[in-house]
Amino acid sequence: MATLLKLFPTCTWTGRLAHLSRKGWAQSRSGRLLPCFPASQRCASTTSYLTVEMDDNTGVAVVTMKSPPVNSLSLDFLTEFSISIEKLEMDRKCRGVILTSGLPKVFSAGLDIMEMYGKGPEHCAEFWRAVQEMWLKLYGSNMITIAAVNGSSPAGGCLMAMACDYRIMADNPKYSIGLNETLLGIVAPFWFKDTMMNTIGFRATELALQLGLLHNAPNALRVGLVDELVPEKEVLSAASTAISKWLAIPDHARQITKSMMRKPTIDRLLSHRDQDINNFVSFITKDSIQKSLQVYMERLKQRKT
Numbered sequence: 001m002a003t004l005l006k007l008f009p010t011c012t013w014t015g016r017l018a019h020l021s022r023k024g025w026a027q028s029r030s031g032r033l034l035p036c037f038p039a040s041q042r043c044a045s046t047t048s049y050l051t052v053e054m055d056d057n058t059g060v061a062v063v064t065m066k067s068p069p070v071n072s073l074s075l076d077f078l079t080e081f082s083i084s085i086e087k088l089e090m091d092r093k094c095r096g097v098i099l100t101s102g103l104p105k106v107f108s109a110g111l112d113i114m115e116m117y118g119k120g121p122e123h124c125a126e127f128w129r130a131v132q133e134m135w136l137k138l139y140g141s142n143m144i145t146i147a148a149v150n151g152s153s154p155a156g157g158c159l160m161a162m163a164c165d166y167r168i169m170a171d172n173p174k175y176s177i178g179l180n181e182t183l184l185g186i187v188a189p190f191w192f193k194d195t196m197m198n199t200i201g202f203r204a205t206e207l208a209l210q211l212g213l214l215h216n217a218p219n220a221l222r223v224g225l226v227d228e229l230v231p232e233k234e235v236l237s238a239a240s241t242a243i244s245k246w247l248a249i250p251d252h253a254r255q256i257t258k259s260m261m262r263k264p265t266i267d268r269l270l271s272h273r274d275q276d277i278n279n280f281v282s283f284i285t286k287d288s289i290q291k292s293l294q295v296y297m298e299r300l301k302q303r304k305t
């Protein structure tokens with residue numbers, strides 16, 4: 001077991017690993033002793049904010065976000081997230097990802113407001129590049145991506161869900177999803193807007209963005225922001241059922257089709273990436289915008305008292 005941990009320092013093997021005895025080892029052609037796993041093995045790796053559980057049998061990884069209290073997207077979280085998606089993308093065994101939250105009531109609260117409040121231009125630029133990277137990795141993924149939205153998902157959280165191929169939400173009217181940026185006195189960037197337009201169409205996006213609409217679960221289904229509502233306890237199992245339909249499609253055909261649909265939107269950001277960062281930095285560091293963020297945060301905290 002000690003050798004195994006040396007070979008796979010970041011991996012915790014579950015399932016029948018506990019029963020691996022000497023006969024669970026095989027010799028490679030170079031003579032190295034390698035663990036020989038039974039057919040259905042799961043490998044779970046845990047980082048500070050994420051757990052990634054890969055099932056070699058199905059080719060599906062479940063990525064669970066766990067950054068209390070609300071899975072807000074901080075610079076560190078985003079960096080870890082992009083690295084994890086990149087690793088799965090490079091893993092030939094991985095064909096699909098289910099993205100979900102390990103926290104109660106919240107999928108993700110969106111961008112961490114504290115990363116945008118009272119910070120200098122350099123930090124804001126680094127943060128925004130990480131937000132772009134997260135979206136580029138997820139929206140441009142070759143893998144099948146399913147969002148298992150088991151809680152509220154405002155702003156950047158909604159962007160994450162929309163970047164997936166399919167969304168299943170908990171049927172709880174208390175949970176909401178949408179791009180509510182205008183309510184904070186900020187503006188959803190063009191690629192947030194494009195992603196929403198690609199999901200629910202022009203008119204619904206125009207209304208949603210200007211009014212900063214947060215749709216409750218039934219409305220989210222009605223406008224097409226999510227594809228299915230299921231009882232809260234069944235979100236993950238429904239995601240597994242949904243992904244099996246996608247897995248039945250030959251990868252190359254699905255991937256080319258996905259790219260055909262999404263490439264123009266991705267290319268638009270790629271060709272304006274630095275300009276988008278500059279726009280963000282000059283917008284977010286304005287005194288008036290900083291004031292809006294401060295007021296919004298204060299209101300958020302006051303809701304409790």
Ligand SMILES: CCCCCCCCCC/C=C\CC(=O)SCCNC(=O)CCNC(=O)[C@H](O)C(C)(C)COP(=O)(O)OP(=O)(O)OC[C@H]1O[C@@H](n2cnc3c(N)ncnc32)[C@H](O)[C@@H]1OP(=O)(O)O
Pocket residue numbers: 069070072105106108109110111112113114152154155156157180181184186187188189279280283284297300301304
């Ligand atoms: C000209 C064009 C130029 C382009 C310029 C671009 C401009 C910028 C674009 C930015 C794009 C996207 C923006 C975002 O994603 S901003 C984030 C928006 N998010 C929200 O509005 C969500 C706010 N949060 C909530 O509504 C609720 O917290 C919740 C998610 C529904 C959960 O509710 P809850 O009751 O379970 O938890 P709550 O008590 O409210 O919160 C617990 C603590 O967490 C803090 N917190 C909540 N959300 C955030 C957040 N997003 N960032 C940082 N901190 C957050 C909250 O304050 C509580 O803290 P504390 O315990 O009181 O200390």
